[in-house]
Amino acid sequence: MGKNKHRQASTPESKKQTAVWCAIAIIAITVMVLVANPWKQQTSTTSTPQSSQSTQTRSHKQNKKKKTTKPSGTLQQQAQSMFTGDAEQIADDVRDLLNAPENSNVDTLGNLLYRHNRQDLAEATDLYDAIGQQKDIDTIRSLAREWYPQAMQAGIEARRDDLSSGLDNTAREVATIERDDLSGTQGCDDLKAAYETAKRLVDSKSDDYDALTKAQQNLTTAMSGCATNLDPTNREKVFGRPQGTLKEDKE
Numbered sequence: 001m002g003k004n005k006h007r008q009a010s011t012p013e014s015k016k017q018t019a020v021w022c023a024i025a026i027i028a029i030t031v032m033v034l035v036a037n038p039w040k041q042q043t044s045t046t047s048t049p050q051s052s053q054s055t056q057t058r059s060h061k062q063n064k065k066k067k068t069t070k071p072s073g074t075l076q077q078q079a080q081s082m083f084t085g086d087a088e089q090i091a092d093d094v095r096d097l098l099n100a101p102e103n104s105n106v107d108t109l110g111n112l113l114y115r116h117n118r119q120d121l122a123e124a125t126d127l128y129d130a131i132g133q134q135k136d137i138d139t140i141r142s143l144a145r146e147w148y149p150q151a152m153q154a155g156i157e158a159r160r161d162d163l164s165s166g167l168d169n170t171a172r173e174v175a176t177i178e179r180d181d182l183s184g185t186q187g188c189d190d191l192k193a194a195y196e197t198a199k200r201l202v203d204s205k206s207d208d209y210d211a212l213t214k215a216q217q218n219l220t221t222a223m224s225g226c227a228t229n230l231d232p233t234n235r236e237k238v239f240g241r242p243q244g245t246l247k248e249d250k251e
Contacts, residue, residue: 071149083144105220116158121151159212187225194222
């Protein structure tokens with residue numbers, strides 16, 4: 001994607017190019033139900049959570065008690081075979097989970113948990129406290145295996161909520177594409193399939209975190225691709241005018 005060919009020879013002006021990218025950004029944000037994410041800059045907090053935990057542990061534990069998540073038996077079983085290394089390796093394993101998927105068009109697990117008000121899980125508070133206090137490895141491993149199913153179940157529910165929240169808008173966009181015979185536009189032909197996959201996962205209350213994440217990635221990619229290749233008039237018909245776009249930008 002990026003700033004490659006826009007296939008719109010009739011609109012090469014920089015102001016129209018700006019409108020295209022503004023549209024893409026707004027559409028991607030709508031898919032993730034993310035008007036403004038104050039936690040986007042906090043990925044690094046998962047690598048050194050001890051620095052802020054001394055002042056936040058109480059509020060995080062209160063939050064955890066207030067909003068509990070019941071993990072599936074499968075996740076609990078998976079956890080029992082994980083985190084077999086030493087304390088440093090366990091810390092790295094948890095950090096890798098929180099920072100995935102990397103270089104993606106959707107939130108990492110850590111940012112997803114932050115955005116859905118699960119700071120305790122996003123920072124693995126109890127686990128990193130124990131590592132910082134140099135607790136014995138059995139205690140650390142037990143806390144990691146307790147954290148994993150809770151974090152993944154919360155992540156599953158958050159991904160599903162994100163997908164669900166955007167489905168009505170996406171259904172209207174797909175209907176407009178079909179009504180105006182725009183399915184032949186590169187990128188737009190992928191949107192219907194991405195929407196149907198997302199809807200199926202939401203309707204079935206899927207507990208497959210990887211499938212939900214992939215569906216969110218595909219839906220965001222399809223929307224961005226479709227918006228890039230539509231001319232300004234059709235783009236506004238399908239996705240609406242992005243906030244902040246000046247009238248003259250589309251002329």
